[in-house]
Amino acid sequence: MASIQYPSPVKAPPHVVSLLDRLHQLSRTQEDAVDTQEVEAQGFDNYMRDKFIALDRDKAEFVYQLARAINAKTIVEAGTSFGVSTIYLALAVSRNVTAGTGPGVVIATENEKTKADKAREHWKEVGDEITGCIQLREGDILQTLKHDLPDVDLLLLDIWAPIALSVLKLVQPRLRRGAVVIADNTIGAAPKYKDLLAYMRAPDSPFTNLTLPYSKGLELSVYLP
Template identity: 60%
Template sequence: MSAPAANPVVAPDHVHALLNRLHQESLTQEEALPSTYLSSPDGFDDLMRDKFIALDQDKCHFVYQLARATGARNIVEVGTSFGVSTIYLALAVGSNLKHLGGGGMVIATEKEHEKAENARLHWREAGIDLVMRHIDLREGDLLETLRDNIPQVDLVLLDIWAPIALPALKLLEPKLRPGAVVIIDNSIASASRYKDLLSHLRSPTSGYTNLTLPYSKGLEMCVKIR
C-alpha cells in the first residue's frame, strides 16, 4: 500500500477539517460549471459571482510550502473570493513571523462584498489569532485598494479575471523585492486570456525568470530577479 500524500500544512485538526470541506465544496461547484468557463469571457463575472472555485488543494500545499521555504512575511493575494487559499497564506505568514520575527501580513483583495463576508466567516472559523489576525482584507476595486500602503512584497498569488491581471501586477511591481515570487493559476488552461500577462512576464527585458509547473491547468511560478 502506498503512503498517503504528504501534507506540509502545520495547523490544528479543525483547520484541516475546514480546508478539506471547503475544497470539496469548491470541487462540487466546479464540476457543475460548463467546461468552457475558463476560456470564455462571455458572462464570466455573472457566472462566478456566487462561486468560489478555490485554488486546487495540491496547489495550495505548494504555495504554502513555498511561502515557508522563502520566509515570506508580506504576501498579496490578488483575488481572494471565499478566502480558502488565504487561510494557507496566513498560516504560512504566521509561522514565519513566529520563527523569524518581524512583522508581516497577507493583503487580500475582493471586489464582491458577499464573497468578502464569506471569507471573513471562514477565517474566523479557522481562528482569529491563528489566521484572521494575519490578513488585511481590502474590499473593493483592487486597482484602487492596492494603490497605497503596500509594504515590500515577498510573494504574490494572482488568481483573477484576465483583464485586471496585468494592471494589478504592474501596480505591485515597484514593491516586489529581488527574489519575490509571483504565482499565477491556470496558466496552461487560460493561456489565451492571460496572453498579455504572460507575455509581460516572459519578455527578456521583464526582469523575471519563469517556470510553468505541471499542476492541473498549469501553475506559473515567476521570480523577480531585477
C-alpha cells in the same frame, strides 16, 4: 490497489484541517456542477462571479510550502474569493513570524462583497491567532492596492485574467528582489493571460519564469531586477 497518500507540508490545528477539507470538497462539488451551456450564455467571468471555486488543494499546499521556503512575511493575494487560499497564506506567514522576527501580513483583495463576507466567516472559524495577520482590502483592486503597500515577498495572482497584468504592474514597485509571483491557470487560460505572460517572459523582463504542470497550469516567476 490502495491509493498513494502523499504528505502535506501544511501544519495546522485539527479544526483548521477539518475546515479546509470541507471547503475543498464544497469547491470540488461546485466545480463539477459547472453548467457549460450557462457559461457560454453568460460568459465565463460573469458565470463564475458568485461561484465557490477555491485554488486547488495541491496548488494551495505548494504555495504554502513556497511561502515557508522563502520565509515570506508580506504576501499580497489578488483575488481572495471565499478566503480558502488566504488561510494557507496566513498559516505560512504566522509560522514564518513565529520562526523569525518582525510582523507579518497577508493583504487579501476581493471586489465582490458577498465573497468577502463569506471569507470573513471562514477566517473567524479558523481563529484570530492564525488569521489575525489578514488585512482584507475590499473593492476595486486597482484602487485598493494603490497605497500603503509594504515590501512584498510573494504575490498570488488568482484573479480575473484580463486585469492580472495591471495588478502586477501596480505591485511590482514594492516587490523585493527575489520575490515570487504565482499565477493560476496559465495553461488553461493562456489566451486570457496573453499580455501578462508576454510581459513576464519578454527578453528584457526582470522575471525568470517556470510553468508548473499542475491542472490548468501554475506559473512561478521570480523577480530579479
